Amino acid sequence: MSQIESVIVVGASAAGVSCVRELRQEGFLGSITLVDKDQHGAYERPPLSKQILMQADTTHHDIALISDEELTALNIEAHYGDGVCELDPTRRRITLESGKALTADVILLATGGEARRLPIEGADLPQVLVLRHYEDALNLRQRLTADTRVAVIGGGFIGAETTASLSKSGAAVQWLDAAALPMAHLLPTELCEKIVANHCAQGVALTPHCRLDKFIEQPDGSVSILFEDTTSIEVDVIVMGVGMAPSTPYLSEAVSAELLNPATGGIQVNDNQVTKFSGIYAAGDVAAVTQADGSTLRHEHWQSAQHQGERAAAAILNKEPPAAPVDWFWSDQGDLHIEMAGKILPTKEHLVVRLEGDWPVYFSVVDNRVVGAVSVNNPNAVRAAMRMIKNNVNVEPSQLANPELPLRKLMRG
Ligand SMILES: Cc1cc2nc3c(=O)[nH]c(=O)nc-3n(C[C@H](O)[C@H](O)[C@H](O)COP(=O)(O)OP(=O)(O)OC[C@H]3O[C@@H](n4cnc5c(N)ncnc54)[C@H](O)[C@@H]3O)c2cc1C
Known part of the structure; x- marks a missing residue:
C-alpha cells in the first residue's frame, strides 16, 4: 500500500x-x-x-x-x-x-x-446480568443493598472476582460452578482449594457440580434457580460469568x-x-x-x-514489531491479588512449590527452565519468574523450592 x-x-x-x-x-x-x-x-x-x-x-x-x-x-x-x-x-x-x-x-x-449467557430458560430475565461493559457493572451495583442475595454462575476468574467483590460489599453470595472446584482449569488444584476456602471463609456459599435447569421469576421480583436434581434456591440477582x-x-x-x-x-x-x-x-x-x-x-x-x-x-507503519512480552495476567479477588506468568502446566511432575509467606508460590518447570508461575499477594515472585522465563535461566527445582534462597539470586542462573 x-x-x-x-x-x-x-x-x-x-x-x-x-x-x-x-x-x-x-x-x-x-x-x-x-x-x-x-x-x-x-x-x-x-x-x-x-x-x-x-x-x-x-x-x-x-x-x-x-x-x-x-x-x-x-x-x-x-x-x-x-x-x-x-x-x-x-x-x-x-x-x-x-x-x-x-x-x-x-x-x-x-x-x-x-459476555456469554447460558442457553437456559429464564436466562433473559432482567434479574440475570453479565459483566462486560460499564453499564453492566453499574446495573449490578445499583441492585446491591445490604442483604441482596446474589448467585454468581461460573468458576473462572470473572466469576471468582465477582463473587469476592460482591461478598465484600455485603451481599449474600451463592457461587455456582459446574465443575468440582472453581478455577481448577486455570491454576494448580491445591492453590484453588486455598483460594476458594478463603472466599468461603468470607461468607460465600459454594455449590460445585452444579447442574442448572431454569430460572423462574417470582411475583415479589426474586428469582428461583431450579437445578436438575429438582432442588432450588431463591435469589434477587443472578450474575453469569461464563466466558465471552x-x-x-x-x-x-x-x-x-x-x-x-x-x-x-x-x-x-x-x-x-x-x-x-x-x-x-x-x-x-x-x-x-x-x-x-x-x-x-x-x-x-x-x-x-x-x-x-x-x-x-x-x-x-511497516516498522519492526515490539518484542513479545512474557505472558502475564492478574486477578484481584477481594483481599487476594493473584498474578500469573507464562504457562501453568497441569502436570504435577512439572510443578515446584515454594513455601514463602502465607501463600505458596507455584512454578511450572520443564528441563530446569521456568515456563510459568503463579503467586498470591506476592507479585515479586512472579516478576522474578518472568525474568527467568525471558532469559531462559537454568535453575534447579530444589533451589526454586527453597524459600531461604532469594529468587533474585536465582534469576541470574
Ligand atoms: C469484568 C472484567 C474483568 C477483567 N479483569 C481482568 C483482569 O483482572 N486481568 C486481565 O488481565 N484481564 C481482565 N479482563 C480482560 C480484559 O479486560 C480484556 O482482555 C481486555 O479489555 C480486552 O481488550 P480489547 O481492547 O481487546 O477488547 P474490549 O475490552 O472488549 O473492548 C472492545 C471495545 O470495542 C467496542 N465495540 C465492540 N463492538 C463494536 C462495534 N460494532 N462498533 C464500535 N465499537 C465496538 C466495545 O464497546 C469495547 O469498548 C477483564 C475483563 C472483564 C470483562
Whole structure:
C-alpha cells in the first residue's frame, strides 16, 4: 500500500487505545479516528468486577483509559456512542448505526467480545446480568443493598472476582460452578482449594457440580434457580460469568466466511495482526492469532490486548514489531491479588512449590527452565519468574523450592 494517511480504530479499549497511542508515538501524522459503540468511551474493563462493584462512588471517569485531554493532544478524533454495523473490507469502509460511513487507508478491528449467557430458560430475565461493559457493572451495583442475595454462575476468574467483590460489599453470595472446584482449569488444584476456602471463609456459599435447569421469576421480583436434581434456591440477582465470545456482528456472512477463524470465532490474523484483506487489521480479545507452530490462539487478557494493539501499530507503519512480552495476567479477588506468568502446566511432575509467606508460590518447570508461575499477594515472585522465563535461566527445582534462597539470586542462573 502507498503512503498511509488515515486510520480508523474500531473499539476504544486496551487494544484500540494502545494502537492509537503507539501510532502517534511512532510519528504517524495522518488522521486517526477512534470509534466505539459505548457512550462512555474508553475505560478499563478489569475494574468492572472489582472497584466498580465495591466502591459505590467510582464511575467510568475514574477508570478512563485515555482522557479527552490526551485525545486532543494526540489529535485523535473520538467518535463514541455509535457502533459499527457494517464493514466493507475491500473498500475499507465502515457504516455506523447513525448511518454515517467512514473510509480510511487502514482499519483496525479491536471490538473485543460480549459476555456469554447460558442457553437456559429464564436466562433473559432482567434479574440475570453479565459483566462486560460499564453499564453492566453499574446495573449490578445499583441492585446491591445490604442483604441482596446474589448467585454468581461460573468458576473462572470473572466469576471468582465477582463473587469476592460482591461478598465484600455485603451481599449474600451463592457461587455456582459446574465443575468440582472453581478455577481448577486455570491454576494448580491445591492453590484453588486455598483460594476458594478463603472466599468461603468470607461468607460465600459454594455449590460445585452444579447442574442448572431454569430460572423462574417470582411475583415479589426474586428469582428461583431450579437445578436438575429438582432442588432450588431463591435469589434477587443472578450474575453469569461464563466466558465471552468475540464481537463481530458487523461482519456480513460472506465477510465472516473470509475473516473468521471457525474454531475460536475470532478474526484470523497473522502474528503482525494482519487479516487476509489488505489494510484490515485486528487486535485484542477479538483476534485469533496464528502462532509460530501454525496453531491459532485467541487471548482474553489485558496485557495481550495491549501488546497486540502496539504490534498492529508497528505493522501499519511497516516498522519492526515490539518484542513479545512474557505472558502475564492478574486477578484481584477481594483481599487476594493473584498474578500469573507464562504457562501453568497441569502436570504435577512439572510443578515446584515454594513455601514463602502465607501463600505458596507455584512454578511450572520443564528441563530446569521456568515456563510459568503463579503467586498470591506476592507479585515479586512472579516478576522474578518472568525474568527467568525471558532469559531462559537454568535453575534447579530444589533451589526454586527453597524459600531461604532469594529468587533474585536465582534469576541470574
Ligand atoms: C469484568 C472484567 C474483568 C477483567 N479483569 C481482568 C483482569 O483482572 N486481568 C486481565 O488481565 N484481564 C481482565 N479482563 C480482560 C480484559 O479486560 C480484556 O482482555 C481486555 O479489555 C480486552 O481488550 P480489547 O481492547 O481487546 O477488547 P474490549 O475490552 O472488549 O473492548 C472492545 C471495545 O470495542 C467496542 N465495540 C465492540 N463492538 C463494536 C462495534 N460494532 N462498533 C464500535 N465499537 C465496538 C466495545 O464497546 C469495547 O469498548 C477483564 C475483563 C472483564 C470483562
